[in-house]
Amino acid sequence: MSCCTSAPMVTQTCETLLSKCEIPIIDLAHMGTERCPQKGVVKQVASKLLRALSEKGLALLVNHGIPECKMKAAYRALDTFCELPDETRAKYERVSPDNHGYVKPGMEKFSDEVEFRHAFNLTGYERTLPEDEVHGFRSAVEELARDFKQLASMLLTALSVGLEQSHDFLLSKHAHMFGPGNESTLRLLYYPPLCAPVQGLTRCGAHCDYGTFTLLAQDCEGGLEIQTPHGERWARVGHLPGAILVNTGELLGHWTNEQLPALRHRVVMPEHCGRGRHSIAFFVHPDDNVPIEPLETKITAASQETIPCRLQKKKRSVLTAYQHLQRRFRETYAS
Secondary structure (H helix, E strand, O other): OOOOOOOOOHHHOOOOOOOOOOOOEEEOOOOOOOOOOOHHHHHHHHHHHHHHHHHOOEEEEEOOOOOHHHHHHHHHHHHHHHOOOHHHHHOOEOOOOOOOEEEOOOOOOOOOOEEOOEEEEEOOOOOOOOOOOOOOHHHHHHHHHHHHHHHHHHHHHHHHHHOOOOOOHHHHHOOOOOOOOEOOEEEEEEEOOOOOOOOOEEOEEEEEOOOOEEEEEEOOOOOEEEEOHHHOOEEEOOOOOOOEEEEEOHHHHHHOOOOOOOOEEEEOOOOOOOOOEEEEEEEEOOEOOOEOOOOOEEEEOOOOOEEEEOOOOOOOOOOEHHHHHHHHHHHHOOO
C-alpha cells in the first residue's frame, strides 16, 4: 500500500477552499478527548461550530486530542487486511442489515459511476475483527474508536449549547455509541492507486451522510470535494495536516429544520497518477429508537438575523434514527 512519501500531491495542482481560507478552522484547545471539558471552552466551540455548520456545512478541528500516530496505525492495519487473499477478506464481509464488517469494492454505490474503494466498518467494541490475520488490528481500531467517541461527545455537547438546549440534550440521544441500539460507525477507508484515469470510475460518488454529523481524518492524497451552498459548484477541500473535518449529516438537517443542512460531498480521482488514499470516518448516529423531529430553536445566520426553526404543524410520519438509516442503506446497497 502506498504512503505519502513521493509523487505530487493533488492539493498542489488545484486551488482549494483551504488555500482560499474559505473553511472555518476551530481550535478545540486540547479539550476534544477530555471527559469533563471546561464550560468556557465548550461555549466558545459551540458558537464557532454552529456558525461554521450553518454557513459552510463543515469545519476543520485542530488540537482535537487524537494523535496522528493512532491514525497511521489504523491505516497500516487496513493496508495489511486489504493485502489478504479474497477468500480470507470475504469471511469478514458486512452482512445486511448489520453494518459491521468489510465492504469490498463495488458493494455500495452512491452514483452511476463505478466506485473503487475498500472499507472496514466497526460498529461496536468486541465485534468480530481480523485479529488472527492482522495482529494488532483490534487494538488499533478500538482505541481509535474510543477517542473518536469522546471527541463526538464533546461536539454533541457544544451543539446542544449552541442550539440553546440543555448541555446533555443531544448527548442523551447518542448515549449508546458503539453499543447495542446505536448505529454509529467508525469506518476505515482505502482507495487504491491507479496508473491512469479510467472512464466511468471514481473513488466515491456524490452523497450526503446519513447521521447527525461525521468526523473525518484523511491523509495528504486529497480528492475530497464539497458542493457549495445552493449547489452552485463543486470545490476541492484541501488538506490541513493533523486536522479532523466535521460535516453535517441528514439527521442534523432534519433536527434543525434544514438550518444545518447535510453537506453533499464526493471523492474524485487525482489529476495525476495518484497514490492510494487513506481516510477514517466516524459516522455519528443517534440511538435507534430516537424520533427525529424538528427542534423549536433559533439559529443566528451570518447577517445576525435570527431564523426561527420551529416544530412543523402539519402531520407527517416521524422516522426513528434506525428507520432512516436502514432506508438509506437499502438505497446504497440496492445492487
